[in-house]
Amino acid sequence: MSTVDISVVICVYTEDRWEDILAAVSSVRAQSRPALETLLVVDHNQALLDRLSKEYKETRHVRVLANAGPRGLSAGRNTGIAASRGEVIAFLDDDAVAERDWLHHFAEAYTDPRVMAVGGRTFPIWASGRRPAWFPEEFDWVVGCTYKGLPPGRVQVRNVLGGNASFRRTAFDVAGGFATGIGRDGDKRPLGCEETELCIRLTRAQPDAILLIDDRAVIHHRVPEVREHFAYFRTRTYAEGLSKALVARSVGADKGLESERRYTTRVLPAGVARGLRDALLARPGGAGRAAAIVTGVVTAAGGYVLGSVRARRGGATFSVVEIEEGPGREGAAA
Numbered sequence: 627m628s629t630v631d632i633s634v635v636i637c638v639y640t641e642d643r644w645e646d647i648l649a650a651v652s653s654v655r656a657q658s659r660p661a662l663e664t665l666l667v668v669d670h671n672q673a674l675l676d677r678l679s680k681e682y683k684e685t686r687h688v689r690v691l692a693n694a695g696p697r698g699l700s701a702g703r704n705t706g707i708a709a710s711r712g713e714v715i716a717f718l719d720d721d722a723v724a725e726r727d728w729l730h731h732f733a734e735a736y737t738d739p740r741v742m743a744v745g746g747r748t749f750p751i752w753a754s755g756r757r758p759a760w761f762p763e764e765f766d767w768v769v770g771c772t773y774k775g776l777p778p779g780r781v782q783v784r785n786v787l788g789g790n791a792s793f794r795r796t797a798f799d800v801a802g803g804f805a806t807g808i809g810r811d812g813d814k815r816p817l818g819c820e821e822t823e824l825c826i827r828l829t830r831a832q833p834d835a836i837l838l839i840d841d842r843a844v845i846h847h848r849v850p851e852v853r854e855h856f857a858y859f860r861t862r863t864y865a866e867g868l869s870k871a872l873v874a875r876s877v878g879a880d881k882g883l884e885s886e887r888r889y890t891t892r893v894l895p896a897g898v899a900r901g902l903r904d905a906l907l908a909r910p911g912g913a914g915r916a917a918a919i920v921t922g923v924v925t926a927a928g929g930y931v932l933g934s935v936r937a938r939r940g941g942a943t944f945s946v947v948e949i950e951e952g953p954g955r956e957g958a959a960a
Contacts, residue, residue, distance in 0.1 A: 630713045630736050631662040632729050632792065635706030637699055638720040639669035641677065646721040646848060648681075651688060653723040653845075659730040661687070662712045667702040669693045695947070699788075700804035700820050707798055707949050716792035719770065722748070722847040724790075731843040732792045735780065742797045742828060742835040745786030746843030747772045753851040759911025760856070762919050764897040768862045769849045772841070775893035780840040784885045785825035790845045797835070801828040802946045819869035826873070827946070856918070863922040867929020874930075875937040894919050 634654045638647050647666070654664045664687060668675040675692055682688040691709055695701030707715055714736060718724055728746065735744040748771040750757070757763075763774035770789050786792075804820050829835050852858055870886070897919050904912025 630733055631711070632659075632714045632716055632733060633706075633710035633712030634661045634664045634716045634718055634729075635667060635703060635710060636664065636718050636720050637667045637669060637693075637702035637706065638674065638678070639671055639702075641671070641674050643721055644677075647678070649723050650718055650720055651682075653725075653728075654718065655688075656726060657724070657729045658726050659733055661716075661729060663687045663689060663710065665706045665710055666690045667693055667706045669699075669702050670697045696806055698806060700806045703788075704803040704947060704949060707795075707803060708951060710795075713795055714792050715795060715798075717788060717790075718845065719789040719847055721850075722789060722845045725844040725846075728843050728845060731840050735838050735840060736794065738836065740834055740836045741794070741838060742800075742832065743786050743791065743793045743825060743837040744843070745783070745791040745837075745839045746845060747839075747841040748787065748790045749844065749846050750849045751846050752849050752854060754854055758854050760914030760918055761854070761859070761911075762897055762901070762915040762922075764893055764919060765859070765863070765922050767866075768859055768922075769853050770847050771849075774897070775889055776839065776841075778841055780838055780842075783837055783839050784829075785822040786837060786839060788821035789847060790843070791821060797828050797832075798949045800831045800835075803949045805946045819866070819873050823873045859918065860921065860925050864925040864929040867926040867931075868933035868936075869929075870926070871930045871933025871937055875934070890923060894923060 636647070636650055636654075651664055651666070654661050666678055666682070666688065668678060668690065670693055675690065678690045682690055689709070691705060693702045694705045694708070703717060706717075714732065716729065716732060731746065732744050735741050750766060750769055750771045752758075766773040767787070770787075772787070776783075801824060803824075805823050825837055829837065853862075898916045901912045901914075901916030901919065905916065906912075
């Protein structure tokens with residue numbers, strides 16, 4: 627049994643998710659394997675910072691911090707990493723709840739010293755109560771969830787998915803923190819890929835590093851009503867193409883698109899075929915799922931092409947910062 631101490635970082639930004647934030651923290655505090663601490667990092671929202679500080683003032687092992695960097699998810703995560711005391715840092719979305727053995731399964735994997743990151747499985751909680759008939763499971767990453775096509779069990783992967791992930795602290799010593807300018811850094815457009823870029827950077831810096839996904843480490847992620855609509859689907863896939871272009875520009879297309887090639891040549895054609903088969907059998911949503919997959923590929927490709935042009939012209943950049951020890955790390959675990 628692993629004895630690693632795990633800090634959990636939850637980045638928050640809006641009071642609109644107040645009940646979700648409380649539920650996320652409660653799910654961490656209810657873990658079968660207790661977290662060393664939970665850090666709530668507030669992204670440039672003084673009212674939320676004050677409210678959470680008051681809420682958890684008397685709560686042991688819960689700390690509330692202000693994002694010490696620029697607005698956005700990457701800088702918030704870096705703030706949490708710098709302030710955390712655990713040997714492993716886990717990340718949980720502010721609108722998600724973890725199952726009771728979430729940290730237990732993460733900790734198990736770190737008995738192998740070569741393991742530098744472990745991710746889990748994320749199930750959607752649809753605001754409407756059920757998956758939209760047209761929404762393909764192959765594109766569940768659009769709403770921050772595990773998508774059809776990922777291998778089952780505990781498997782080695784190129785990258786973990788950021789809303790349900792953990793990293794050994796030394797990973798950040800080797801590779802630096804999350805890059806700002808790739809993911810959701812204050813831009814209204816739903817960008818992503820910051821964890822992909824970090825994972826590729828990590829394995830380049832430490833070639834023997836092992837990155838895993840264990841589908842027993844489960845969280846449940848809320849999908850708001852606005853994200854159940856096709857307009858959001860289109861916007862998110864386009865934004866993913868923009869982000870992938872930056873990653874490919876940084877690490878090269880061979881590595882940056884390594885997993886995406888299998889996904890687009892095997893997983894997605896099979897999804898289109900299933901959708902068309904369902905349509906022929908008069909099953910609900912079959913034609914819509916097939917069309918959504920084709921649309922998702924086209925819009926992501928369009929974003930990638932435009933993002934590549936911008937990157938070559940120097941119009942889109944990102945930066946990687948070293949993680950410096952933040953406040954509250956006195957007496958941190960070795």
